[in-house]
Amino acid sequence: MRAKRSKKYRKLMHQYELAFGFREPYQVLVDSNFLRAVHSFKMELIPALERTLQGKPKPLLTKCSLAAMMANQPLHPRTNNPIRPPHLPPPTEVPLRHCSHNADNTPIDETACLLSLLSPSTEANRNKEHYTLATADPPMPKESSSSGNNATGQKRKRNASEIESEKALRRAQTLRASARAIAGVPIVYVKRSVMVLEPMSRLSEGIREGYEMGKFRAGLSEPQKKTKAAGVAGEESKKKKKEKNQVKAPNPLSVKKPKKRVEDAPAKREGGVRREEDGEENVEEGEDSAPKPKRRRRHNKGPRFEEGFGGDGEGVDASGGQADAMEE
Secondary structure, three states: OHHHHHHHHHHHHHHHHHHOOOOOOEEHHHHHOHHHHHHHOOOOOHHHHHHHOOEEOOOOOOHOOOHHHHHOEOOOOOOOOOOOOOOOOOOOOOOEEOOOOOOOOOOOOOOHHHHHHOOOOOOOOOOOOEEEEEEOOOOOOOOOOOOOEEOOOOOOOOOHHHOOOOHHHHHHHHHHHHHHHEOOOOOEEEEOEEEEEOOOOOOHHHHHHHHHHHHHHHHHHHHHHHHHHHHHHHHHHHHHHHHOOOOOOOOHOOOOOOOOOOOOOOOEEOOEOOEEEEOOOOOOOOOOOOOOOOOOOOOOOHHOOOOOOOOHHHHHHHHHHHHHHHHH
């Protein structure tokens, strides 16, 4: 298949998916004319459908279509059953689709059966089961050497085979025209050894356009809700980003423990004299406490000091007494 045609079919099936809810595998209802055309042109059924539908197909054959195929077959002399036609694929390739139109399950006309499956209710006129129709024109009989007129110039009479083939052609055309009147029915048919996917019908195209316009109007009628929802979503995303970018505390197990600092108690002074309790200094003890610096004494060299060096030797004794007290 050419690239241009395959792209066109892919876009068409995508429109069916959006507007009518088609999903893979696509359920394909095949009729007797389609199977006969595929066999006559020596086409592989499932690969050809995959190329046409651009997806995985699931071909189905109804009981009425099977009965129509077996009706024209000759009977087997031993079993007295119709001989299996060569264009009928095995049930593993094309499974049987059970259809019950009557109480006794007798088959009806093939065209009526397929239309009833495509549109179960005439009021809705919609393809609820998402079926795809695969059909083809019936084989025409070979034309005789004469062009339709005899030697005398009169029209010759048509034989029974020509009349039957013309009726079959009309039924096939009626089937395709009725399928186009149902919304959302893709139609596949074989024409000159080529499997073709029909474009979307006018009814289906109108429904698809209405669906697209409905979405457009819904978007215009509710812009505020969308903006509010977008704003809330934007705020949440910003909060999440901030939480992600926020610097976290280090792992306490991997951090070196800080050293404990013991502050020296301030020495209380009253009148310039240090107070002592029980002969011991009030210093807080600790493992990491630094030794307190030694206090420097200042001696007053005032008038009393000079007087002590006067007559009577009192000053000398006093100084000597202080020195003895210091030594003790």
